[in-house]
Amino acid sequence: MGVFANEDQESSGHEQVVFCHDKPTGLKAIIGIYSTALGPALGGTRFYPYATEDDALRDVLDLSRGMAYKNALAGLDHGGGKAVIWGDPEQIKSEALLRAYGRFVQSLNGRYYTACDVGTYVADMDVVARETRFVTGRSVVHGGAGDSSILTAWGVFQGMRAAAEHLWGTPTLAGRRVGVAGLGKVGKVLTRHLLDDGAAVVATDVSEKALAWARETYPQVDLVADADALIASDIDVYAPCALGGALNDDTVEVLRAKVVAGGANNQLAHPGIEKVLADRGILYAPDYVVNAGGVIQVADEIEGFNFERAKLRANRIYDTTRDILRLADAEGVPPAVAADRLAERRMAEVGRLRTIHLS
Ligand SMILES: NC(=O)c1ccc[n+]([C@@H]2O[C@H](COP(=O)([O-])OP(=O)(O)OC[C@H]3O[C@@H](n4cnc5c(N)ncnc54)[C@H](O)[C@@H]3O)[C@@H](O)[C@H]2O)c1
Numbered sequence: 001m002g003v004f005a006n007e008d009q010e011s012s013g014h015e016q017v018v019f020c021h022d023k024p025t026g027l028k029a030i031i032g033i034y035s036t037a038l039g040p041a042l043g044g045t046r047f048y049p050y051a052t053e054d055d056a057l058r059d060v061l062d063l064s065r066g067m068a069y070k071n072a073l074a075g076l077d078h079g080g081g082k083a084v085i086w087g088d089p090e091q092i093k094s095e096a097l098l099r100a101y102g103r104f105v106q107s108l109n110g111r112y113y114t115a116c117d118v119g120t121y122v123a124d125m126d127v128v129a130r131e132t133r134f135v136t137g138r139s140v141v142h143g144g145a146g147d148s149s150i151l152t153a154w155g156v157f158q159g160m161r162a163a164a165e166h167l168w169g170t171p172t173l174a175g176r177r178v179g180v181a182g183l184g185k186v187g188k189v190l191t192r193h194l195l196d197d198g199a200a201v202v203a204t205d206v207s208e209k210a211l212a213w214a215r216e217t218y219p220q221v222d223l224v225a226d227a228d229a230l231i232a233s234d235i236d237v238y239a240p241c242a243l244g245g246a247l248n249d250d251t252v253e254v255l256r257a258k259v260v261a262g263g264a265n266n267q268l269a270h271p272g273i274e275k276v277l278a279d280r281g282i283l284y285a286p287d288y289v290v291n292a293g294g295v296i297q298v299a300d301e302i303e304g305f306n307f308e309r310a311k312l313r314a315n316r317i318y319d320t321t322r323d324i325l326r327l328a329d330a331e332g333v334p335p336a337v338a339a340d341r342l343a344e345r346r347m348a349e350v351g352r353l354r355t356i357h358l359s
Contacts, residue, residue, distance in 0.1 A: 041081025155293025
């Protein structure tokens with residue numbers, strides 16, 4: 001590993017891509033730093049058994065770029081970065097491997113802060129933290145922010161309220177029917193906020209355990225067979241909270257909701273879907289804007305975690321979503337395009353300030 005023969009990186013605009021290899025532990029990691037214009041890059045570590053090194057590289061390049069946009073619109077003083085560890089966590093994750101990884105993170109001397117992602121957990125970050133200061137998303141007993149899905153769900157709820165206000169004139173989901181696809185960490189907490197607000201919830205999950213939880217905890221939630229049944233049902237809002245790609249040519253065509261706002265990353269299956277949604281009169285609150293509560297939560301830990309402060313920052317997802325929807329109307333573009341423009345504007349305008357020399 002460690003070959004920079006790939007054209008992807010040359011054309012991707014990344015500042016730095018670091019290949020890390022520690023043979024005895026089996027660690028093969030790639031750290032992607034897209035931009036530090038707004039501050040140290042921040043983004044999680046995905047531990048995943050990619051088929052090839054190219055797949056791992058492509059993923060880290062996409063993910064780190066996405067984090068730059070997410071962090072910019074979350075109002076954070078952080079640039080965008082992400083890391084991938086190539087391998088099956090079930091087979092190779094060990095204390096030594098995680099600590100080796102931590103030493104590579106430390107070697108970047110604060111240009112990149114890591115955190116959890118698919119395949120890595122709060123307990124893993126506690127181990128990584130034994131080798132580096134530049135890690136967040138640790139457990140509460142270690143002074144960390146703990147489970148980031150709490151503020152992710154809260155932020156999604158704020159973004160959904162902003163979309164409701166934009167479309168229906170009032171910032172509430174009361175009396176609306178909201179479809180939640182995926183009752184995992186984010187979907188469960190989101191369901192609670194929605195019910196508290198007076199919405200009716202219809203939900204689905206592929207896991208029998210998640211469905212049993214819903215029957216037991218919230219018997220008033222309507223459960224349907226699958227995501228296809230959910231999107232075809234009579235819902236006002238669709239909240240994808242499972243995997244990426246929920247909005248594709250097939251689903252958008254039959255979707256009955258007027259608003260989409262959910263926690264899942266990468267909801268748009270391919271470029272152009274944002275336009276199809278707009279043409280069908282469906283208001284899409286961009287995923288990376290409304291699901292930024294988690295990164296806001298873990299970024300707060302870097303200052304010494306304070307839940308109330310982090311929650312106040314996550315509240316701003318309401319204003320950001322509202323501004324994006326208004327800008328989209330004003331500029332005649334889909335909200336996803338307006339969001340990208342706002343993020344790029346902040347990276348350029350605030351990033352430029354670093355050219356003012358400080359002694
Ligand atoms: N946890 C966070 O802080 C956070 C932050 C930002 C974005 N996200 C994104 O939000 C989404 C959910 O994250 P999470 O932490 O709740 O994950 P999770 O693994 O706890 O929950 C995902 C749930 O979706 C279900 N699911 C999977 N495929 C499904 C399908 N086809 N139909 C219906 N349900 C399905 C799973 O059974 C599971 O219950 C992911 O896309 C994640 O990347 C999470």
